[in-house]
Amino acid sequence: MDKKDVIQEGIKEILKNLKDISFEDQTVLVTGGAGFLGSWLCDVLVEQNAKVICLDNLASGLETNISHLLDREDFKFIKHDISQPIYFDEKIDIVMHLASRASPLEFDKFPIQIIKANTLGTWISLGIAKKHKAKLLFTSTSEVYGDAQVIPTPETYNGNVNPVGIRGCYDESKRVGEAMCMAYARQHGLDVKIARIFNTYGPRMRADGVYGRVIPRFVHQALNNEPITIFGDGKQTRSFCYVTDQIEGLLRLAWFDSARGQVVNIGNPKEMTILELAEIVKEITNSNSPLEFHPLPPDDPKRRCPDISKARKLLKWDPKIELEEGLKKTIEWFKLMKFDKN
Numbered sequence: 001m002d003k004k005d006v007i008q009e010g011i012k013e014i015l016k017n018l019k020d021i022s023f024e025d026q027t028v029l030v031t032g033g034a035g036f037l038g039s040w041l042c043d044v045l046v047e048q049n050a051k052v053i054c055l056d057n058l059a060s061g062l063e064t065n066i067s068h069l070l071d072r073e074d075f076k077f078i079k080h081d082i083s084q085p086i087y088f089d090e091k092i093d094i095v096m097h098l099a100s101r102a103s104p105l106e107f108d109k110f111p112i113q114i115i116k117a118n119t120l121g122t123w124i125s126l127g128i129a130k131k132h133k134a135k136l137l138f139t140s141t142s143e144v145y146g147d148a149q150v151i152p153t154p155e156t157y158n159g160n161v162n163p164v165g166i167r168g169c170y171d172e173s174k175r176v177g178e179a180m181c182m183a184y185a186r187q188h189g190l191d192v193k194i195a196r197i198f199n200t201y202g203p204r205m206r207a208d209g210v211y212g213r214v215i216p217r218f219v220h221q222a223l224n225n226e227p228i229t230i231f232g233d234g235k236q237t238r239s240f241c242y243v244t245d246q247i248e249g250l251l252r253l254a255w256f257d258s259a260r261g262q263v264v265n266i267g268n269p270k271e272m273t274i275l276e277l278a279e280i281v282k283e284i285t286n287s288n289s290p291l292e293f294h295p296l297p298p299d300d301p302k303r304r305c306p307d308i309s310k311a312r313k314l315l316k317w318d319p320k321i322e323l324e325e326g327l328k329k330t331i332e333w334f335k336l337m338k339f340d341k342n
């Protein structure tokens with residue numbers, strides 16, 4: 001199996017699950033289109049015969065995620081920072097705003113870029129949607145809940161966020177982004193949808209250096225028999241959604257008119273501790289990596305698990321891929337990848 005086959009298999013799965021939901025002939029602008037989730041969206045949309053304009057400043061996205069699409073007539077890549085204005089001649093039907101760094105390990109290095117992508121970038125995206133009378137999907141985050149005190153967390157929970165903490169740049173700018181979307185919906189009647197994305201993993205996630213989120217880091221460490229770095233005592237929890245489930249959920253949200261003006265959690269509700277995750281990764285990779293304990297980063301949420309009743313009802317969506325199955329696919333992909341650790 002080759003890297004492309006792992007992605008192709010995932011795209012097929014998404015297309016099958018979307019059934020008659022299709023973006024054929026729609027012109028879709030995807031900001032952050034060269035990123036982990038953005039590039040999966042571009043792939044599925046192109047496969048559905050949509051016209052895709054992929055915008056990315058390649059700050060954390062990778063050209064290699066979309067290089068296979070560059071020759072296609074229905075795909076255009078523009079290297080651009082969405083926090084700066086940009087104008088399009090062709091009519092845009094849907095704006096999907098994903099652009100933003102999202103790894104906690106980058107929050108202290110690039111806080112201003114992160115705030116700009118989610119505030120100015122959302123503002124520019126909304127301006128484009130308004131001008132083109134297009135729909136807009138904003139990808140927000142479970143981080144708007146901060147250290148949630150209600151688990152599983154429903155959309156009605158208003159959050160417990162430290163605005164001046166290390167995560168404030170991400171959490172608060174996503175919160176402003178959500179407020180901006182609702183302001184454009186109320187004042188200009190814009191058709192907006194907000195997805196609160198919970199931890200998502202899978203092929204194309206970056207494992208190198210500071211970009212690494214917990215799953216690619218653990219997989220990389222386990223495959224190289226390096227120590228697995230557990231932050232804190234590892235008893236904090238997360239709920240991990242495989243990328244094909246996430247992309248299906250996002251496209252369903254973008255598609256259903258009944259979700260207009262709504263905010264919807266998209267994630268997998270199976271909660272586990274980081275220690276449990278480390279053990280599963282070790283088992284699947286057959287690794288003898290020792291566990292190595294490091295200090296817990298400040299404001300690291302103690303528990304995270306989505307209540308997805310709203311998505312189930314509104315989008316007729318449920319995640320299908322169990323963690324073990326998703327991890328096996330992810331591990332396979334990382335084995336096929338050559339990546340450098342900075």
Ligand code: UDP
Binds near residue numbers: 103105212231274297
């Ligand atoms: N984590 C860890 N070791 C690592 C990286 C992350 O124990 O090498 C923990 C991190 O402290 C957090 C969880 O794994 O509790 C998930 O981290 P991630 O960076 O994926 O994103 P978060 O869910 O915190 O936004």
